[in-house]
Amino acid sequence: MPRDEEPAYPGGAGARPRDDLEPGHTYPELPERPSLGAYREAAAHCRACDLWKTGTQTVFGEGKREARVVFVGEQPGDQEDRAGRPFVGPAGRVLDEALAEAGIDRETVYVTNAVKHFKWRAAGKRRLHEKPNRREVAACRLWLDAELAILRPQVVVCLGATAAQALIAPAFRVTRERGKLIDSPLAPHVIATVHPSSILRAPEETREDEMRSFVADLKVVAKVIRSL
Numbered sequence: 001m002p003r004d005e006e007p008a009y010p011g012g013a014g015a016r017p018r019d020d021l022e023p024g025h026t027y028p029e030l031p032e033r034p035s036l037g038a039y040r041e042a043a044a045h046c047r048a049c050d051l052w053k054t055g056t057q058t059v060f061g062e063g064k065r066e067a068r069v070v071f072v073g074e075q076p077g078d079q080e081d082r083a084g085r086p087f088v089g090p091a092g093r094v095l096d097e098a099l100a101e102a103g104i105d106r107e108t109v110y111v112t113n114a115v116k117h118f119k120w121r122a123a124g125k126r127r128l129h130e131k132p133n134r135r136e137v138a139a140c141r142l143w144l145d146a147e148l149a150i151l152r153p154q155v156v157v158c159l160g161a162t163a164a165q166a167l168i169a170p171a172f173r174v175t176r177e178r179g180k181l182i183d184s185p186l187a188p189h190v191i192a193t194v195h196p197s198s199i200l201r202a203p204e205e206t207r208e209d210e211m212r213s214f215v216a217d218l219k220v221v222a223k224v225i226r227s228l
Contacts, residue, residue: 098211104218
């Protein structure tokens with residue numbers, strides 16, 4: 001299908017999403033004309049799980065409509081939640097550095113998350129990340145599927161276990177399969193690697209090695225990009 005042809009939403013343009021949500025949880029009306037901008041606006045009013053109550057705002061994906069590579073992380077962090085943009089905090093800076101070292105132009109990729117709201121717990125004045133549960137990931141899958149349906153990427157890169165288990169398989173293990181090309185209906189080329197935040201959490205003495213391994217995984221992606 002040509003890129004300028006509007007793809008139909010998986011549930012049909014303008015259709016209401018599935019009705020198997022928890023009581024009191026709802027999706028907004030879907031746009032009649034699917035587009036990244038229209039879905040971004042619709043997602044801002046999503047009430048499919050409780051995370052909208054504590055998140056500052058929905059953090060939708062970001063990048064060019066023509067992007068051939070989509071990076072999918074877990075969820076926005078504290079800075080992303082405040083800015084309303086994905087991967088602009090510390091983990092985003094690690095990703096930017098790794099992309100540059102791997103030879104991938106950050107401006108040519110699309111970045112998003114499996115969950116569009118920041119899940120956190122208070123620790124004094126700080127907001128600490130909490131891992132989203134399966135119900136929250138499932139509730140947000142509507143928006144991720146919509147992004148992928150519109151972008152139709154050639155490469156999907158899962159950053160971390162939450163994204164990989166949501167998109168590839170529930171039992172997927174990043175530590176065992178990282179850096180390998182995976183057969184998947186998501187895209188012609190699918191690969192999983194660690195989330196850049198894991199490098200920030202690594203002990204200082206191993207952080208440099210972790211970064212090298214991350215860059216090596218992204219070089220596999222760069223090689224695929226060059227072959228397209």
